[in-house]
Amino acid sequence: MHPENMTMEAYHTHTFDNGIRVIHKEVQHTSIAHCGFILDIGSRNEKPHQQGLAHFWEHMVFKGTQRRKAFHILNRLEAVGGELNAYTTKEKICFYASLLDHHYEKAVELLTDITFNSVFPEKQIEIEKGVILEEMAMYQDAPEDAIQDEFDSLVFKNHALGYNILGTSSSVAGFRKADFEQFIRENLNTERIIFSSVGNLPFKKVLRLAEKYMQAFPHCSSLPTRPIFYAYHPIELQ
Numbered sequence: 001m002h003p004e005n006m007t008m009e010a011y012h013t014h015t016f017d018n019g020i021r022v023i024h025k026e027v028q029h030t031s032i033a034h035c036g037f038i039l040d041i042g043s044r045n046e047k048p049h050q051q052g053l054a055h056f057w058e059h060m061v062f063k064g065t066q067r068r069k070a071f072h073i074l075n076r077l078e079a080v081g082g083e084l085n086a087y088t089t090k091e092k093i094c095f096y097a098s099l100l101d102h103h104y105e106k107a108v109e110l111l112t113d114i115t116f117n118s119v120f121p122e123k124q125i126e127i128e129k130g131v132i133l134e135e136m137a138m139y140q141d142a143p144e145d146a147i148q149d150e151f152d153s154l155v156f157k158n159h160a161l162g163y164n165i166l167g168t169s170s171s172v173a174g175f176r177k178a179d180f181e182q183f184i185r186e187n188l189n190t191e192r193i194i195f196s197s198v199g200n201l202p203f204k205k206v207l208r209l210a211e212k213y214m215q216a217f218p219h220c221s222s223l224p225t226r227p228i229f230y231a232y233h234p235i236e237l238q
Helices: 053-060 070-078 101-116 122-140 143-155 169-174 177-187 203-214
Strands: 011-015 021-026 032-039 083-088 093-100 193-199
Touching: 011 203, 021 203, 032 101, 053 083, 053 093, 053 122, 053 177, 070 083, 070 101, 083 101, 093 101, 101 193, 101 203, 122 143, 122 169, 193 203
Parallel strands: 021 193
Antiparallel strands: 011 021, 032 093, 032 193, 083 093
16 A cells, blocks of 8 residues: 655545545644545436436435444434535535544544445435425525526526536436436446545544545446537526
C-alpha cells in the first residue's frame, strides 16, 4: 500500500484497486472530523421515467442496509453527538458525517454501509413517498426556490438538466425497489467515487480504516451516458 501525495501540500490521496479514491487533509486545530462519499451520479443521470430517483435514493440510504434497520442507522452517530446527512444535486450525490475525531471509525463504517449496502425496503419506500410529496408541496410554496427550476426547465427543455431534482408526483409515486437497484447498476462506477476526509487524524489511520471497510467492495465500471445539451433557443415565459 503506497499512498500517493497530491501536488497540494498537506493533502493526501490514495486509489484502491476497485477505483475508489480517498482524499484526506489533516487539520490539527480541531477535534471535529468531517468525511463522506461523493458519487458522480445526479439527477442528470435520470431517464424521463426516473425523474426524482437520485434524490429518492438519497432518502432511502437511511432506511435499511443488509445489517441495519433505519433506527440503527440514525442512532449510530447521533448516540455519540455526531451528524449524518446527505444531499443530491444534478451532478452528484453525497453521503457525509461530522463527529468527534475519536469516533471517526464509526462514521467510516456507517457511511460505507449505507452507500453500498442499502436494501430499499418496500414498506419504507411507500412511507418515504409521502415524505417526498410533502417536500414537493413545501417547495412549491417557496417561489424564491422554485424559480431556479423554472428557469432550468426553460433553458434545458426536454433534457435531464431541466428536470426538477425532486421529480414529479407521478414519477415518485411509481417507484419500486427494482427501480433503485436498476438505477444503481446503470450508473455506479467506483472509479468515479471519492471518499473525502478532513480532521485531526494522520493519513495512515484514515487509509487503514478506508482499506478495512472499502477495499473489498467490488469494482463497478458502469459508463452512464450523459447526453450533451445542444438545443438552446432564447425563450420568454409570460
